[in-house]
Amino acid sequence: MFNMSRRSFDEKENPKDSRLTLPLSNSTTETGSMQEISDTSSLESQYLNEPNWPRSWQAYACWLGCFFLMFNSWGLVNAYGTFSSYYVGHSLRNNDQLELNLIGSTESFLVLLFSAPVGRLLDAGHFRYVVGTGAFLVPFGMFMLSIAHPNGENALGSYVNIWVTQGFVVGLGMACYFVSSSQIAATWFPNRKGLAVGFVACGASVAGVVYPTMTRYLIDAMGFNDAVRLVATLVALTSLFSLIFATPNPAHTHPRPQSYRKLKTWIDLEAFRNPAFNWFTVAVAFLFFGFYPVFFNLEEWAAVSGYGTRDGSSVPIHLEKADSQSLQTFWLLTIMNGASTIGRLTMAGFSDKTGKLNMHVVSQIISSLLVLVLWTIAGSTSAAIAFCVLFGMFSGAVIGLPPASVANILDCTYNTPSTKHIGHSKLGQWTGMMYSFAAIPSLVGPVVAGHLVTQYSTYITVQIWAGANLMVSAVCMIVARWYLPCYDGERIGDKIAELLGGGECATKGKEPKNSAESDGEKREFSEATTRGGSCFPSGDVSEETLDKENTSARHLSVV
Template identity: 70%
Template sequence: MAPSRESRRSSDDSCKYSRSNSRLDLPISAATTTETASRPQNASSASSLSSLNSHAHEPNWPREWRAYMCLLGCFFLMFNSWGLVNAYGTFASYYVGHSLRNSDQLELNLIGSTQSFLVLLFSAPAGRLLDAGHFRVVIGTGAVLVPLGMFMLSLAHPRDENALGNYATIWATQGFLVGLGMACYFVSSSQVAATWFPNRKGLAVGFVACGASIAGVVYPTMTRYLIVSLGFATAVRLVATLVLLTSIFSFIFSSPNPAHSHPKPTSYFAVKTWIDKEAFHNKAFLWFTAAVAFMFFGFYPVFFNLEEWAAVSGYGTRDGSVVPLHIAESTNKPLQTFWLLTIMNGASTVGRLTMAAFSDKTGQLNMHIVSQIVSSLLIFVLWTLAGSTAAAIAFCVLFGIFSGAVIGLPPASMANILSCTYDTPETKALAHSKLGSWTGMMYTMAAIPSLVGPVIVGHLVTQYSTYVTAQVWSGAMLLLSALCMLMSRWNLPCVDGEHVWTKMLRTIGKGSKADRWSEKMSTGNETASEADYSTTVRGISQATTRVPSTSVSQKVSSEKFAKLEPTPEQPERMV
């Protein structure tokens, strides 16, 4: 029997009430999208569905030349942000033997960790400004600060290689000023490129991430040979010139897809403009943010201390002397230590690109978990037991491959979490609009660990006069990060919409219980207990494929649908 006119009116009113009060709409309720500002409010669902359909029909590879010029520009953004951080080990190796030879390892690590701290600290505001469409301001600020900081370093450093430098001025230029500019580059690199490649985000972000590893090959090699032939000051000026030229290219061509929407906040002074509270109700986001924090606790101490470890262990040579640790005698013809860092960064390029390509098929978060576990095992087993130059090179190659995915996949993994969270036609557009803010918040929360981790390792090395402390610390932090990633994956649905725990219940013989719970989740059965229903509401942000629908269907009559209107005692259901 067809529903009466009164039943249909009640049904329509219930749908409107539910949509207007949905928690998913709260974070953007005060925003206006530049492309839809002239459209009526009730057209937002149609706009989201249109955006989803356009992504579904887009080719895997864009046909516009601007997409690939933007990809190259974003590559250079990463080249001049984390690429310079990856190359800091070569600068530290020069400082410890020359201008900062009286400084201990803690102070030397502080310069590099200040860079990474500032990059991560300002990721959230930079990401939000990018979401609002201010990409020119963000990238332009970085294009001024990063080259300026490098040029100022050449002036702050003494010309005589035997003269002592002023630690404060070196930290202020290379650590603080360059770090502020890097913060404008980092989030921009992955977020802007992703707008052109909606169906190949993993590979696009992986290509952009290769900028950091390739810079880790170019900058150490370039700096090393230029210092030998021209001196430190001239070498740094030439490096700054390369930074300036690539930054200009990025400023010109790194612009997002014009079809990408940019929600503009009504007020930049409101807290909700900079912090998306919806993210803190998402367990997968919280666990993954904790994983990234632990990762930065232990990741960069490997790069910052690799050259000094090789020098004092007799597996590498460099100019200058080190103060607190005794350099072992070597009999196996060691190579220059900067080559170890170069090899590690070169191998990282392979890992960033190949694993990012496979992650589009296996799932970005799944690939991230595997690479994280393997990286921690390589530190525990191969690095601690390395007893020759050949073993040191083997560690650099293998760790470089897997660590490339570790450091390069977080933005793609966050996009994976968002796509699993907002996977309905009405909410799919939110997954794209929130990528910058969620990624930025994730990195900002990892800022303190990125600052403290290398400093702690530097203190441990100075206190105990052994790099075993650095190895154990880094391996333990990466392993804890992998465990947190596993918990994040636990709270996300699989490809078929089921959670891992549902499959486990069915596997261990509790299939009927899993089926009953899955049926409750998919049909919105009102006979479910209050506790089960509240758990369902809390799990919506992790498994939107199981969100109870309030639309009229063959399974829900119009009379039953009218009863679904939210009341003060019962949380509203999301459409």
């Protein structure tokens, strides 16, 4: 009876696809969220029979193209610390750290702010226009930076011109790349989303190695402006590759809205009725409060602490005596991004086995402890390098796993054969909504950190600010995980109650099933990822009551 009512509910939610299941219910009224969508494809059987690894070369060419999309979005953001270190010693030496951080945080703000509309446009199939816009703006902004920046090594530059070109124009182009990279790649790898998104996320950390090293050596060889022009050339070539090959799987569903003027086209209210998604979104917001202050201020912290050296005529606070083993500061950022590549790839691969959110929680806790403990007590160049390696590894998973975690939540929310393709089609929108919510924190976080440095003339303030926000993010992820059932369909709270002696709910959950329930039905219960109620209904509960419980249970997810 419970199984039949569950199927009836799914058919009511998705009448157009109920033709592929038994007609157990005659009620085919569409929900509001589905009335505005015209599916271009409803081949949910694709996701049931999809091989673990695609057999088409287009899938792997797309994978590399998406890698380059991330390479030229968050990769350039990760490399901004090297640009900031040059500005503070040369062209913008009269500006304080707050203003310098604002250039990088503007990039991250725009990337996140436009994530929701970009994700919805991608869901509707407009990927060519989205990627094409970014392929023009990012190289254009970098080339314009080489013109806006003064030619002389010690000449003062215009802060506004540098902010507009590098912060605003390049940031707008990055906004077209970011969500596109993970969403387009995920359409080719539905059964390996964690690893697929992890490989794409490596583009940011690899760029964080390539761009700082390339920029630093080219500046020494030919000056800042010519160095930026060569960087812009690399950006243009990789962007062209992405424009050609970063195309989604042709079999992927692209629901097109009937009107782009309606709010529900851009915001899926169904997402905000999912408590796990809500808490995870808050966690990502606190993540961006504390994450990029580390990257933007690492080089200057090393310089003023004596663990790194750089050229330039000005520093914001007093320089300590240099360590005998000090090295060029850009190497610290390069080491951190290189270690991040390892973390993004390996932990994303393991997340397919351990669960995306489980891996995310562990990585977030360790990252926050590394900032609060190891970074604050680092007293030598060797300790600074150790922090860069460890934080890079775990923070790589932290910043790379959110799209995979959202995909996991969607897969569990729309988990039946007749609705699974709906979850795939909403990946861009839900991911974009999550990131757009974090736009303001990504703008404010580095600016607050810069103000703390200027106000108190010490980088301990940045360390405490970043670490505290990362820890709060970890707590919010744990709460999100609390709402998700385990693999056997039982919630964590029920398991804890059983371990502690059990209670009324735990007892009800252990009620023996009647003889009508076969082994196959039990197995179906264990795989029913929407089974999340704290107490299970008895066999004589009415079908109407079961439908209500199923409706609320749909909003729970499973690892």
